[in-house]
Amino acid sequence: MSTSLKQALKSHFGFDGFRSKLQEDVVNVVVRGQRDVFVCMPTGAGKSLCYQLPAVLAEGITLVISPLIALIQDQVDHLKELNIAACSINSKLPVGERRLILADLRSKRPKLKLLYITPEMVASPSFHPCLTDLCSRGLLSYLAVDEAHCVSQWGHDFRPDYLKLGELRARIPGVPCLALTATAPKNVQEDIVQSLKLQCPMSFVTPVFRSNLHYDVIFRDLLPNPYAHLHAFIKKALAMDSGAAGQGCGIVYCRTRDGCETVAYQLNKLGVVAKAYHAGMKAVDRTEAQNEWMQGKVLVIVATISFGMGVDKANVRFVAHWNLAKSLAGFYQESGRAGRDGLPSLCRTYYSRKDKDQLNFLIRQEVTRRQEKRGSFKETDKAALTDLEAMVLFCEHEGCRHANISKFFGDKTPKCAGACDFCLNPKVVRAQLEQAAALSTK
Numbered sequence: 001m002s003t004s005l006k007q008a009l010k011s012h013f014g015f016d017g018f019r020s021k022l023q024e025d026v027v028n029v030v031v032r033g034q035r036d037v038f039v040c041m042p043t044g045a046g047k048s049l050c051y052q053l054p055a056v057l058a059e060g061i062t063l064v065i066s067p068l069i070a071l072i073q074d075q076v077d078h079l080k081e082l083n084i085a086a087c088s089i090n091s092k093l094p095v096g097e098r099r100l101i102l103a104d105l106r107s108k109r110p111k112l113k114l115l116y117i118t119p120e121m122v123a124s125p126s127f128h129p130c131l132t133d134l135c136s137r138g139l140l141s142y143l144a145v146d147e148a149h150c151v152s153q154w155g156h157d158f159r160p161d162y163l164k165l166g167e168l169r170a171r172i173p174g175v176p177c178l179a180l181t182a183t184a185p186k187n188v189q190e191d192i193v194q195s196l197k198l199q200c201p202m203s204f205v206t207p208v209f210r211s212n213l214h215y216d217v218i219f220r221d222l223l224p225n226p227y228a229h230l231h232a233f234i235k236k237a238l239a240m241d242s243g244a245a246g247q248g249c250g251i252v253y254c255r256t257r258d259g260c261e262t263v264a265y266q267l268n269k270l271g272v273v274a275k276a277y278h279a280g281m282k283a284v285d286r287t288e289a290q291n292e293w294m295q296g297k298v299l300v301i302v303a304t305i306s307f308g309m310g311v312d313k314a315n316v317r318f319v320a321h322w323n324l325a326k327s328l329a330g331f332y333q334e335s336g337r338a339g340r341d342g343l344p345s346l347c348r349t350y351y352s353r354k355d356k357d358q359l360n361f362l363i364r365q366e367v368t369r370r371q372e373k374r375g376s377f378k379e380t381d382k383a384a385l386t387d388l389e390a391m392v393l394f395c396e397h398e399g400c401r402h403a404n405i406s407k408f409f410g411d412k413t414p415k416c417a418g419a420c421d422f423c424l425n426p427k428v429v430r431a432q433l434e435q436a437a438a439l440s441t442k
């Protein structure tokens with residue numbers, strides 16, 4: 001079984017082996033085709049292959065739901081390069097091409113293996129007969145829902161059209177569903193299972209805990225010189241004093257464009273080659289900053305959270321949050337860009353209660369604006385504030401940081417063994433909290 005899968009992996013995708021045991025396990029279960037499957041693995045882990053390989057090996061067609069035409073286009077292009085019959089039906093498709101695809105789908109033995117569509121397309125009635133027809137002829141092998149967290153109103157990329165996927169499932173009974181996502185806190189996982197009507201799904205979830213990441217929190221308002229503190233941290237993280245070459249690189253996340261510019265400037269002044277990266281820069285400058293960082297010419301990129309999507313760099317030795325992240329889920333994803341190579345790496349947050357109040361204010365303002373526009377209150381309006389609360393609690397909590405994150409994602413308590421400031425020395429964390437309390441009553 002497994003050897004034939006490996007052969008198929010090689011012949012169709014050119015890979016010598018599975019990325020991970022988890023990827024292999026998922027594929028093994030999916031090809032059996034009997035169960036709904038839930039996959040939560042980090043970005044870059046190779047989730048697409050979990051349905052692409054089974055799709056290639058199956059008799060019929062795999063329907064893939066993905067939220068963005070751009071994402072779909074990348075995947076379809078890539079599959080076509082591999083000579084795998086894949087295409088996408090979307091609102092931008094010329095009528096002629098669309099007609100060709102539909103003709104193939106109606107034919108006795110369709111050539112197509114993977115059909116990508118956006119959830120809007122699922123909702124379009126013109127597409128219903130085609131699906132029903134395929135299903136009744138037993139030609140739908142799997143339904144794969146990529147970026148499945150978009151179904152949850154607690155998630156950050158909620159797409160109302162994803163909610164219609166439940167109806168879609170009812171229309172194609174017996175077709176196993178595979179839901180994939182990179183980030184899913186417990187409540188989002190529950191939403192996915194419920195909305196997509198997953199039947200006792202087999203869950204494959206990368207453990208949240210990563211023992212090579214050291215988490216700590218520094219109260220920024222207590223520092224006499226924050227930039228010097230950041231500089232010292234970077235020097236340590238990149239082992240700059242040891243004179244070793246190729247010591248890796250790092251990311252500093254800031255909330256604002258000004259913040260990025262200021263921190264980058266200060267770091268350069270202190271002798272660290274750093275560059276800013278944010279949406280206010282010209283596209284060429286931004287690309288240049290990213291490329292130089294990828295090549296190791298720039299050691300530190302000082303960026304807003306727009307940086308990092310799809311960036312897969314192995315030797316990121318540290319991720320520092322100069323400003324508080326808006327949510328713990330976002331924070332976990334951003335800080336998780338450190339240590340992809342498995343080597344020890346540092347994840348630091350420079351926490352500030354002033355910063356927290358500001359962020360709280362901004363979020364409330366945004367929620368009010370949305371409510372006024374809509375004229376009503378929705379339960380999910382609270383989501384953004386609950387997200388922030390979880391992040392604040394992470395910083396203010398006197399306990400293991402890893403345990404805090406794992407609990408948030410519904411995972412079991414990990415064996416931190418000194419991989420966070422609290423487990424390393426609880427007294428330091430306590431002292432910092434006491435100092436902060438004293439400061440705020442002054």
Ligand code: ADP
Nearest residue numbers: 015016017018019042043044045046047048049
């Ligand atoms: P995800 O959706 O989990 O973020 P992707 O499916 O986009 O990840 O895959 C990330 C990268 O890993 C892609 O370039 C893909 O070709 C590659 N990849 C996936 N599986 C394997 C494998 N078994 N061996 C080598 N590379 C792989």
Ligand code: MG
Nearest residue numbers: 047048146147
């Ligand atoms: Mg993906």
Ligand code: ZN
Nearest residue numbers: 400416420423
């Ligand atoms: Zn700990």
